[in-house]
Amino acid sequence: xxxxxxILGFGTVGEGVYRTIQTHESELxxxxxxxxxxxxxxxxxxxxxxxxxxxxxxxxDFNEIINLSQLDIVVDAIVGKDxxxxxxxxxxxxxxxxxxxxxxxxxxxxxxxxxxxxxxxxSIGFEATVAGGVPIIQTLRQLLKVNRVQQIQGIVNGTSxxxxxxxxxxxxxFADALKLAQEKGFAExxxxxxxxxxxxxxxxxxxxxxxxxxxxxxxxxxxVGITSITSDLIETADQLGFRFKHVVSxxxxxxxxxxxxxxxxxxKSHPFYHVEGVENAVNVFSDIVGRITLQGPGAGMxxxxxxxxxxLVYVSQSNQQNxxxxxxxxxxxxxxxxxxxxxxxxxGVSKTELSPSIHPVDQVSDQTFIVETTDEEILQKAKEFxxxxxxxxxxxxxxxxxxxxxxxxxx
Amino acid sequence: xxxxxxILGFGTVGEGVYRTIQTHESELxxxxxxxxxxxxxxxxxxxxxxxxxxxxxxxxDFNEIINLSQLDIVVDAIVGKDxxxxxxxxxxxxxxxxxxxxxxxxxxxxxxxxxxxxxxxxSIGFEATVAGGVPIIQTLRQLLKVNRVQQIQGIVNGTSxxxxxxxxxxxxxFADALKLAQEKGFAExxxxxxxxxxxxxxxxxxxxxxxxxxxxxxxxxxxVGITSITSDLIETADQLGFRFKHVVSxxxxxxxxxxxxxxxxxxKSHPFYHVEGVENAVNVFSDIVGRITLQGPGAGMxxxxxxxxxxLVYVSQSNQQNxxxxxxxxxxxxxxxxxxxxxxxxxGVSKTELSPSIHPVDQVSDQTFIVETTDEEILQKAKEFxxxxxxxxxxxxxxxxxxxxxxxxxx
Numbered sequence: 001x002x003x004x005x006x007i008l009g010f011g012t013v014g015e016g017v018y019r020t021i022q023t024h025e026s027e028l029x030x031x032x033x034x035x036x037x038x039x040x041x042x043x044x045x046x047x048x049x050x051x052x053x054x055x056x057x058x059x060x061d062f063n064e065i066i067n068l069s070q071l072d073i074v075v076d077a078i079v080g081k082d083x084x085x086x087x088x089x090x091x092x093x094x095x096x097x098x099x100x101x102x103x104x105x106x107x108x109x110x111x112x113x114x115x116x117x118x119x120x121x122x123s124i125g126f127e128a129t130v131a132g133g134v135p136i137i138q139t140l141r142q143l144l145k146v147n148r149v150q151q152i153q154g155i156v157n158g159t160s161x162x163x164x165x166x167x168x169x170x171x172x173x174f175a176d177a178l179k180l181a182q183e184k185g186f187a188e189x190x191x192x193x194x195x196x197x198x199x200x201x202x203x204x205x206x207x208x209x210x211x212x213x214x215x216x217x218x219x220x221x222x223x224v225g226i227t228s229i230t231s232d233l234i235e236t237a238d239q240l241g242f243r244f245k246h247v248v249s250x251x252x253x254x255x256x257x258x259x260x261x262x263x264x265x266x267x268k269s270h271p272f273y274h275v276e277g278v279e280n281a282v283n284v285f286s287d288i289v290g291r292i293t294l295q296g297p298g299a300g301m302x303x304x305x306x307x308x309x310x311x312l313v314y315v316s317q318s319n320q321q322n323x324x325x326x327x328x329x330x331x332x333x334x335x336x337x338x339x340x341x342x343x344x345x346x347x348g349v350s351k352t353e354l355s356p357s358i359h360p361v362d363q364v365s366d367q368t369f370i371v372e373t374t375d376e377e378i379l380q381k382a383k384e385f386x387x388x389x390x391x392x393x394x395x396x397x398x399x400x401x402x403x404x405x406x407x408x409x410x411x
Numbered sequence: 412x413x414x415x416x417x418i419l420g421f422g423t424v425g426e427g428v429y430r431t432i433q434t435h436e437s438e439l440x441x442x443x444x445x446x447x448x449x450x451x452x453x454x455x456x457x458x459x460x461x462x463x464x465x466x467x468x469x470x471x472d473f474n475e476i477i478n479l480s481q482l483d484i485v486v487d488a489i490v491g492k493d494x495x496x497x498x499x500x501x502x503x504x505x506x507x508x509x510x511x512x513x514x515x516x517x518x519x520x521x522x523x524x525x526x527x528x529x530x531x532x533x534s535i536g537f538e539a540t541v542a543g544g545v546p547i548i549q550t551l552r553q554l555l556k557v558n559r560v561q562q563i564q565g566i567v568n569g570t571s572x573x574x575x576x577x578x579x580x581x582x583x584x585f586a587d588a589l590k591l592a593q594e595k596g597f598a599e600x601x602x603x604x605x606x607x608x609x610x611x612x613x614x615x616x617x618x619x620x621x622x623x624x625x626x627x628x629x630x631x632x633x634x635v636g637i638t639s640i641t642s643d644l645i646e647t648a649d650q651l652g653f654r655f656k657h658v659v660s661x662x663x664x665x666x667x668x669x670x671x672x673x674x675x676x677x678x679k680s681h682p683f684y685h686v687e688g689v690e691n692a693v694n695v696f697s698d699i700v701g702r703i704t705l706q707g708p709g710a711g712m713x714x715x716x717x718x719x720x721x722x723l724v725y726v727s728q729s730n731q732q733n734x735x736x737x738x739x740x741x742x743x744x745x746x747x748x749x750x751x752x753x754x755x756x757x758x759g760v761s762k763t764e765l766s767p768s769i770h771p772v773d774q775v776s777d778q779t780f781i782v783e784t785t786d787e788e789i790l791q792k793a794k795e796f797x798x799x800x801x802x803x804x805x806x807x808x809x810x811x812x813x814x815x816x817x818x819x820x821x822x
Contacts, residue, residue, distance in 0.1 A: 020699055027557045133700035135554040142553055143546040146438050146720045271706060274685045288431055289544035289717035295682060296703035306700035309557045
């Protein structure tokens with residue numbers, strides 16, 4: 001008796017999964033009561049040499065894999081929606097469990113795949129789609145079943161966090177920090193996906209589906225990357241006791257979901273202040289337990305392989321738990337629709353241009369202020385002055401209490 | 412069809428569980444397909460008035476509970492080994508699942524109860540024994556099954572962490588910080604259990620059993636509380652860029668388990684540096700994923716109730732997964748047996764008394780030094796000079812790299 005696995009893609013993730021199945025053969029057999037064997041690997045380029053055992057089918061043709069006489073689990077380690085979605089549909093229809101590390105695909109087609117899996121009585125593991133080795137998906141699926149999740153915040157893009165950390169620590173420009181990230185293999189040649197917040201956005205949609213049984217209307221979610229953040233802004237923030245973090249956030253307010261993907265400022269008392277470099281972290285706020293934080297490696301060959309391998313045991317042992325908790329969320333609003341006062345660091349306008357609607361509580365430099373106002377006011381002002389950049393301060397109300405500590409100018 | 416629950420004890424934890432079952436009735440019914448009802452509450456003092464529904468059996472006699480016509484789950488929210496252990500044995504023998512928040516009892520009798528539960532095909536939930544609402548136990552049991560855990564470090568006693576935080580932030584004495592902790596309800600009238608490390612020790616034994624399938628020989632584990640830490644030492648550490656944290660640690664080295672419960676120094680780069688007040692945090696180092704950190708509320712009515720309620724779903728749904736992963740651990744050694752070099756902050760001896768065996772790398776004050784030496788040497792010196800207090804610096808090797816940053820005196 002063996003469990004036969006196919007791995008689609010043999011990049012960092014695919015290879016990590018392959019190697020971990022070899023090194024953890026005995027653990028897997030002890031847990032499942034069966035040997036786990038990689039039966040096939042789907043590759044793109046059959047000219048490349050790869051360290052794969054001779055008895056493994058290596059092919060560029062998915063048909064050869066889906067027609068294997070035995071196939072139990074299909075691992076999706078491909079990047080991008082297509083053709084991964086199509087392959088996984090076929091795998092589910094054949095009766096295979098599936099495991100995916102493909103956030104873009106799962107953000108788009110997660111619901112469809114979960115429904116299809118339920119119909120065919122197989123399971124889906126997707127821990128590796130969010131925050132690499134940090135077991136946030138399974139914590140939400142398995143460990144917080146009774147708790148009603150109210151909000152999730154996450155640093156889920158290691159590349160952006162690395163760039164922001166480098167810019168602050170070494171006083172580097174965005175361009176230089178990005179170049180270093182590329183040299184270190186943390187960023188792609190085309191970094192758009194990371195630095196413009198698309199990758200983080202996909203992860204937020206997956207988190208939302210797990211936590212709230214629903215993903216917001218994508219167009220209603222603000223998505224802002226880190227490219228507007230300058231060394232000067234980072235230094236200003238640092239002097240005020242804040243750090244820039246690129247944070248995804250989704251919260252339930254009544255029957256609405258409010259989501260955003262954007263740079264924010266966090267103070268020392270926020271757990272994200274200390275999450276540096278390529279680390280990822282997720283805060284979960286639930287009604288019974290309160291806030292818990294998970295932190296760990298957000299990417300890399302083995303952290304991601306860890307997520308896949310643990311899912312491999314999960315899908316094999318679980319009795320098809322694809323139904324995610326659902327909440328009666330009927331409407332989804334962007335962050336900007338909020339009319340609650342918040343604190344912001346804003347830059348790119350003069351004091352005269354701010355008035356009369358916005359009164360700064362602190363002036364940091366000629367064109368940089370701390371203001372307390374609503375999302376609506378900020379958005380209105382940003383329409384008037386396209387040069388305006390604005391960053392919410394998380395837990396900003398605490399600032400009022402400790403005002404003296406950092407407010408340098410009284411206006 | 413209902414699930415009938417008895418709650419043993421109606422202190423903070425028991426009452427939290429009772430109230431949460433009421434407020435989360437619909438979630439529990441949706442998850443289990445049955446209503447969950449509290450059938451009975453065991454109390455000590457039947458003179459006290461309590462807000463418990465009229466149809467619940469309230470009794471001081473456990474026999475009345477164990478003889479109920481239907482009883483499915485018994486929740487242990489009592490403090491101390493006895494009579495809890497005896498009650499839980501009876502409950503298991505009757506075929507009930509059990510859930511416990513009782514670390515002292517479970518540290519002593521966990522193995523026996525898990526074996527008995529396996530024999531009687533019932534499940535045990537014990538998430539609430541360690542770190543309150545932080546789901547570390549279930550992360551280890553359910554989410555890190557293939558990963559081989561190598562080390563666990565934890566801040567698992569909120570009282571001690573609160574005292575250390577107060578002492579540093581407000582420059583208070585140990586006595587004043589303890590008094591405040593008592594006023595806030597974080598510390599008992601007799602604080603021995605917390606400040607001498609017994610509570611943390613019990614939690615470490617439970618963690619060890621989950622992570623390594625084995626608990627060390629208790630006598631081989633160094634247990635030191637926080638009572639030796641003075642305001643002066645805290646300030647010295649702060650100036651050097653370190654913070655005192657009371658940390659439990661257990662690691663596997665070959666076929667040995669090495670455990671300790673003691674104050675250590677952590678630098679800014681360690682995730683524990685920022686864990687303040689009553690918060691708890693646990694680091695898990697595993698072979699595939701690397702280091703992940705879980706942080707959250709370590710105590711309190713609802714965080715602990717959260718752990719119990721999630722366990723309630725777990726024991727009801729799990730197919731008796733009591734078998735914990737076992738490792739071929741045959742011998743257990745105290746930290747002190749290590750002969751690897753480490754960095755320490757030591758105090759209470761003169762430079763002359765240190766020599767010739769130990770050469771300080773930095774002299775902080777007359778009788779306070781940073782030294783690099785082995786555990787063995789330190790213990791040897793501590794035998795010679797009982798006035799010597801010594802605190803290992805976690806991740807101390809990083810210090811060498813950044814030596815210039817803080818080393819003030821070269822010797």
